[in-house]
Amino acid sequence: MSLVESLKENYQQPPPQPPRRGKKRDFSAFSFLLLAAVALTLRTFRNSELHKLLEKDITLRRALGFVRVPHRTQIGRRLAGLIPEAEQQIALLGKQLVEQVQPEDDRSQLSAIDGRM
Secondary structure, eight states: HHHHHHHHHHHHOOOOOOSSSSSSSSSSSHHHHHHHHHHHTOOOOHHHHHHHHHOOOOHHHHHHSSSOOOOOOHHHHHHTTTHHHHHHHHHHHHHHHHHOOOTTSOOOOOOOOOTTT
């Protein structure tokens, strides 16, 4: 649960996408990003295992933002399509870290290239 809370703190909303045709999605991409992090932590990668986990653990389901348990095939499809969203979150977090860390004024901006490096 602490992993989920820390991920919620560091999540940055992506820029809004243009509206798409068809039915609106029931579950956000953020919910599935959190589910992917939980799956990696628990080392459960099968859709049926994640479906059973969400059915049994109501507190985890609520912490992830699922109103109901998604179908197991939907879990697999959405997790497979999360790669661009995850890459965007990593890039945004990297930019945030670069902005927070400022080099000291007495340090050189250039470093020498050494054959041992």
